[in-house]
Amino acid sequence: MKNYILILFLFTFNKSYSQCSFRIKTLDFKNGSIDFILPPKSNLVLNEKGVFRKNLRYHSIEVENLNSNYYVSLSQLDKAIYCHTKKTKILDSKEGNISTVTSFCRIQWKNSGFILEIDYNDFLDKSPDSIKKLFEDLSKKLLVEFAKKEVQNTWATSICQNIIEKIFEVIPIPEEASLARYISEYDVSYGHSFILLNSKIKLRVDAVDIDTAINGNWSYRLIGTSMISIYRDKWGRIIQNPFHNFQNKGMPDNLINNDGKIVLQASTEDIQLSNTLKECDYIFLYQNNLKKNNKSSSPGGCNSSSETSTVNCNSQLWHFKKNSISQFYLNDDLNFSSVNYISSFGLRNVIYPLIEIVVNNKYVSIPIGINFNQLKPQLSITNSTNIFRYWNGKYKKINLRNESILLPSDKIQF
Incomplete structure (x- = not known):
């Protein structure tokens, strides 16, 4: 009986923390609902009081061993460590060297890397539009922060673009802010x-x-x-x-x-x-x-x-x-x-920005910003469709909705 309870507990814990696919989830905040993309291993759950569960408030990503070689640094980004934890903050103020990027984002600098922390409780009293704008502004402010390391010749030139893309790949973000990873705005x-x-x-x-x-x-x-x-x-x-x-x-x-x-x-x-x-x-x-x-x-x-x-x-x-x-x-x-x-x-x-996705194992160029609904009639996509998104060097399934924005290297099979 004890073994059965232990197995049930481990299964439940693993299911809640180590989700193996992307999910799109609607969260009901005080001032409206907003769809969040939840990458593998991430989760956001509001309790009956309308605040995030204690173990889902703080989310972080840690990157180590960045250097002046662009290709080596790219490989280190696929080894980034993501986690979420209880109400105690992830960053240790005693270790110092912490930069405050926004009211909800801080960075602790390491010798050759960093730990970035986000407090999701900061969004509870915001409207859906303002939450989207906060993430779009976050990508711009992160570009400024990370570029300082390049000026100091500590990191490879332009690697901060890839760092921001990695951050937005692994943390929960508003779906409408998907293109913020490319420092974009309309x-x-x-x-x-x-x-x-x-x-x-x-x-x-x-x-x-x-x-x-x-x-x-x-x-x-x-x-x-x-x-x-x-x-x-x-x-x-x-x-x-x-x-x-x-x-x-x-x-x-x-x-x-x-x-x-x-x-x-x-x-x-x-x-x-x-x-x-x-x-x-x-x-x-x-x-x-x-x-x-x-x-x-x-x-x-x-x-x-x-x-x-x-x-x-x-x-x-x-x-x-x-x-x-x-x-x-x-x-x-x-x-x-x-x-x-x-x-x-x-x-x-006139210049058109295009990205490539994979449709039935063939590369297809599409305008950046196009959503799944707009693409379906063009490619005669059927209802029985599997969609995958790149995450930490692997493809993971994602439950894209009709209005979901497609990203580079997304894979569609039908």
Whole structure:
């Protein structure tokens, strides 16, 4: 009888703590309901008083042995240790070296890594929209915090992007904040959007030609598209084509204005081959007003006088060096005063960010931000569908809902 009780206890404990799949769960807070993605081994449960169970309040992730080698550091991220614990805080203030990132997030720095702690009770009296915004802002603040280690040459260049992606991979997050792992934002009221590029996000660039019409108006025509990918070398620096890596001298800067910020990319490999852009390790795709009947703003606004501008009325890439990324964000937008360079591919270019997912063992490119409902009719997906998401180097099943946003490397089988 005792053995039976022990087995039952172990089974129940394992089931509550060590869930082996992603789950999407609706939590009812005081000011509304919100869907959370619960990765494997994580859980969030509210008790009858409307607060989190004691063992589910604090969640943490620990990463060790980061160094200046980008590839080695990537492998260390897959060894990250996640846990949740009782009401006693995970971080030990006696050990010191703790940074407060937000009211609900703290980081304790180790010799070659860190422990990050999140207090989920901080969200109990917030509205669903504000909780989503808190996680989106968290990713931006973490980028600033982690980038400081790169400036000190302690960690590999750009590894902080991957660290933030790993954090959002293993901790519970609002489902609507899924793209926050890529330092992304879309502002409906203002009309701009941006996302920090990495090797999982490809860019499809329109090539547009321009003709002069009779009455002085401009006429544009699409003449083709091209695909752009970025990779990293062992130090974390951007590289587009390893075969051209030997071209490291005598490159043009491609600057086209007096303030020294605007760059015209003459080829789809100019991120690597431009003497200015190749020094910038962080690149945001920035979409502002692409039509003159949209709201005009500066920089990047589109109005009748800027129809022939190589920057305004265009998709833009904003390039930051690692010593300026700590000031990349200001007043809910990218910070023009701290960006090192802004580039485009010429008149009226539009850039689409694409990701790859796996459908029935074949890679398929889809627009980033697309949800499962939008994809189903395009691929004739049936109701008997299994969906898997990448987690700590493995695929785990996820119960995606119709409005769930798809992420890079998601696998769909039907």
